[in-house]
Amino acid sequence: MDKLPDALTLPEIRQAAERLKGQIEYTPTKEWKGAEVEALFGAGTRVFVKQEALQVTGSFKVRGTLNLMAGLTAAEKERGVTAVSAGNHAIAVAYAAQKLGISAKIVMPSKASKYRADIAASFGADMVFVEDVSKAFAACEAIRIAEGRVLVHPFNDIEMMQGAATCGLEFGEDVAALGGSIDVMILPIGGGGLAAGFSAAIKGLYPNATIIGVEPEKAQAMYLAFKAGGVTAVPLPSSIADSLGAPLTAEPSQSICRHNLADIMLVSEDEIRAAMVTIMEHFKIAVEPAGAATMAALKGPLAAKLQGKNIGIILCGANVSAEEFCQHISAANA
Numbered sequence: 001m002d003k004l005p006d007a008l009t010l011p012e013i014r015q016a017a018e019r020l021k022g023q024i025e026y027t028p029t030k031e032w033k034g035a036e037v038e039a040l041f042g043a044g045t046r047v048f049v050k051q052e053a054l055q056v057t058g059s060f061k062v063r064g065t066l067n068l069m070a071g072l073t074a075a076e077k078e079r080g081v082t083a084v085s086a087g088n089h090a091i092a093v094a095y096a097a098q099k100l101g102i103s104a105k106i107v108m109p110s111k112a113s114k115y116r117a118d119i120a121a122s123f124g125a126d127m128v129f130v131e132d133v134s135k136a137f138a139a140c141e142a143i144r145i146a147e148g149r150v151l152v153h154p155f156n157d158i159e160m161m162q163g164a165a166t167c168g169l170e171f172g173e174d175v176a177a178l179g180g181s182i183d184v185m186i187l188p189i190g191g192g193g194l195a196a197g198f199s200a201a202i203k204g205l206y207p208n209a210t211i212i213g214v215e216p217e218k219a220q221a222m223y224l225a226f227k228a229g230g231v232t233a234v235p236l237p238s239s240i241a242d243s244l245g246a247p248l249t250a251e252p253s254q255s256i257c258r259h260n261l262a263d264i265m266l267v268s269e270d271e272i273r274a275a276m277v278t279i280m281e282h283f284k285i286a287v288e289p290a291g292a293a294t295m296a297a298l299k300g301p302l303a304a305k306l307q308g309k310n311i312g313i314i315l316c317g318a319n320v321s322a323e324e325f326c327q328h329i330s331a332a333n334a
Helices: 010-020 035-041 061-069 074-079 088-100 114-122 133-147 158-177 193-205 221-228 253-260 269-283 289-299 322-333
Strands: 029-032 046-050 081-084 104-109 126-130 184-188 210-216 261-267 310-314
Touching (some): 010 193, 029 158, 029 269, 046 158, 061 158, 081 088, 081 133, 088 104, 088 114, 104 114, 114 126, 126 133, 158 310, 184 193, 184 289, 193 210, 193 253, 210 221, 221 253, 253 261, 261 269, 261 289, 269 289, 269 322, 289 310
Parallel strands (some): 081 104, 104 126, 184 210, 184 310, 210 261
Antiparallel strands (some): 029 046
16 A cells, blocks of 8 residues: 555544534543552653543444444435444444434344343344354345345454544644653554554654554454565454454555554463553453453553653543442452
8 A cells, every 4th residue: 555545544534523513522641650650661651541541432433333324325325334343343333323323233143242142132232143243244235125224344444444443633732742752653453444544643653653553362363464565364353352353454454554553462361350440440440351462462562662661551431330330450460
């Protein structure tokens, strides 16, 4: 990819941010300060944290769904939308559909979080459950064809990436307002929509920034695609960070990630759980496992490599029940 799509240039991202004003939260950016930061990463290291887990619907996804669905034609809105999701995208699509007066039919794996499925249903979505995430994509496509609904893809629509880019724009501007800059930005990857959009904004604001992606060891679709040089078959994901459990990669999100990302790191389930504890203790936010992936990479495989750098991370989601959160924290402390 020689250049990013026009929709992911800074002027277009700023226009999208204007469209979303008043519909989403402008989530805070905090600098992680204290003795632990210096002890972990060395003197002179600054860590800036985008607390997107505080977003309406509990994740960044709503930025993209509102950005895409508000632009549907009257005929498309009349037919409604369909989507496939392990949870966060389902909630965001259902929320946007209710807000815009659109019918939504959402396909979820039967093993997906009941907590998230119930939230999506509470916004009025028609829920369909199938065996696993690979079958969910096929079921969603069947609904699209049979009912004429518009597919709101969980990561591969440019409008979804553009919505995610507005999060990066906020973050990049807030870091500058805090007297900082970004040398290294760490981003979670599932299908790649957040990483593609967010990285485009960061690269626009900080052209010399290094972007590093993070995937769980048990859900490494983009990592394997990077190694293979393109879309490739991957094992079904099995990570506790199910929001990052894409069963495949696709174009153009994969190419945009390849264009912007210098590397992809893998983190273990134990590292993710330990990061959830760190975030609760230092930021007082109960994030879901996917929301802790960037902290896991920062404290784990990247800790010794980023000393003295200005680092950005994002807490991307918080859709986890109290029971599930406590189970993860107990396992981390076992």
